Amino acid sequence: MTPVLAPVESRVLGRAARAPGTLVKAIQEDPDALVYFLLNVGDGDTQLLLLPPDSNDGVRRVVVVDVATSGKLPALLESLHAVGALTEPPGSPGQIRLLVASHPHQDHIGGMADLLERYNGPSGCIDQFWEPGYFFPSPTFHALMAQLEASPWIRRLQPTSGLTFYVDAVRFTVVGPGVGLRTRFDTYGVEINDSSITVMVDYPATRIYMEPDPANPDRMNRRSVSGRSRRILLGGDAQFTSWAQATTDFPDLRQEQNPALARELRAARGRDYLAADVQAVPPRLQARHQPRADGARRGAVPAGLLDPRGRTVRLPARDRDGCRPGGPADDRELGGGAAERPRPGHPRHGGGAARPVRHPDGFGRGHGPPADRPPAPALPADGRREERDRPRGGAGGRQLTTA
Amino acid sequence: MRPPAEAEGVPWFPGCVEPFAGTPEAARAGWAYVLVEEVAGGMAELVRWPWPLADQLGHLFWAPDDPDRVAYASVPVPVLRRCLYEPSDLERTPRAGDTFAAEVGGSGWTADPEDAGAVDDLTELFPGTVLDISPDAREAAKLAYQGANAAVFSGSEAEDLLAAAGQERGERGPAATLVVASPGATPEADGGVRT
Secondary structure (H helix, E strand, O other), rough: OOOOOOOOOOHHOOOOOOOOOOHHHHHHHOOOOOOEEOOOOOOOOOOEEEEOOOOOOOOOEEEEEEOOOOHHHHHHHHHHHHOOOOOOOOOOOEEEEEOOOOOOHHHHHHHHHHHHHHHOOOOEOOEEEEOOOOOOOOOOHHHHHHHOOOOOEEEOOOOOOOOOEEEEEEEEEEEOHHHHOOOOOHHHOOOHHHOOOOEEEOOOOOOEEEEEOOOOEEEEEEEEEOOOOOEEOOOOOHHHHHHHHHHHHHHHHHHHOOOOHHHHHHHHHOOOOOOOOEEEOOOOOOOOOOOOOOOOOOOOOEEEOOHHHHHOOOOOOOOOOOOOOOOOOOOOOOOOOOOOOOOOOOOOOOOOOOOOOOOOOOOOOOOOOOOOOOOOOOOOOOHHHHHHOOOOOOOOOOOEEEO | OOOOOHHEEEOOOOOOHHHHHOHHHHHHHHHEEEEEEEEEEOEEEEEEOOOOOOOOOOOOOOOOHHHOOOOEEEEHHHHHHHHHOOOOOOOOOOOOOOOEEOOOOOOOOOOHHHHEOOOOOOOHOOOOEEEOOHHHHHHHHHHHHHHOOOOOOOOHOHHHHHHHHHHHHHHOOOEEOOOOOOOOEOOOOOOOEOO
């Protein structure tokens, strides 16, 4: 059976940097990069995608997937703006291009009502809001719905598998919930975690380049070139039922179910369609007080830069025990601080004021290699070589453990 | 939009609770809103909230300081089934979203979810009456969701429909009173539980 997950080979990882200021410097040196943050919010998820500058106006905007707590994300946005990585101040119109509530659990939406209160107004900081369409009788859910009801200018969507959304050079493809699952929500027979929106993020969305026409230098030709995009798979807390539905909607995921179809799809798409560089999916949900089977800590906080040429990925090294607990400096930067616990109800709790940048990789625990560990080798400059080196036949990638 | 202050709301008082709580004020003061937040790894994570309020437009909300009064408990799913669901003739398996109204009290709750060790004796969580209010809680969540996403119309446009809906609600009757069995309880032939 073709493995779905395969470990990331160390040679495809960029050099893990430890010096203060390195991540900010890296962002500045690679201004077209898409930057992915998974914030350390304890038992919960808060993820930020700093989009590459829009090709139309040069403005960097963001996509937010889940907001577990009230303080950290606003602090990070403030800090990113302070260092120039975020073009406009937090709250600017259209800045949050997309806000995704993967599913209505406290540890995924606990800070959303606060986020809407901070940044949402008729000027329209939040352009679009996705949620699975699963109603849950928790106070946090009621608070979020009340905020949304008072924000009619936000476009809402309840996406199902197959929906594709382009934001300039980045493509978002919904993998789950499948429509066959979505239509069963009203029975209450679908477990809330399986309602999770799973979204695949591709950068660049396409590879179309312009070049001068050799016969007429005043004209430009458009060329489509091969070359893989960088991909992030954000899975919420989707469990078995959701992924089982995904195997129906995406035959590539379990190729032995229909080998002929899988072969045709592969030929048409030219690559392993579901291969991802970064996967943030829960291995299996466990009760809060039980240790993780894989030894990983909850609330790991990696960050990665995805270069449009597909040649740079900067991710924290991960030791054999999972995401390494960070040192004292790890949690202090760019709106960091210790793991912020999701609090119940309307989040008027944690502060999280913007903090000066002292350590570029210090977005929280789990970032950077242990002091006695040699840095991972740099990624080859030629992204094509990396594609050649990738394990075939499966969605290789780095699996981030979240819950 | 900040949550309204407690003074701006009235206690939520669905008909299924009325025969037990008596008055809205008594519901707010003496009852808790207990939600099965998560079922994972064979454990059900219960969260106990103060009784909710309703604002002038019919939204459920919790007062700003209510989160500070939240309590947590983790219960093995088999215990929840054996000691609460089965004695109460709840045939469904415990699932996230199940909601209970419970008289306040119980020593098994903790303020910090990280401290919520497994509770094997449900009488430590529910020393008094427990009601299954899942249908009403689900309906309230559905109303919140649909009201947030689509237009809400004036009742004057559909008085007949509202009257019919009211009659239907009235026919539902009170919430089911749940039996909380101690760990050593044994079921009896008549379906009851001897503790």
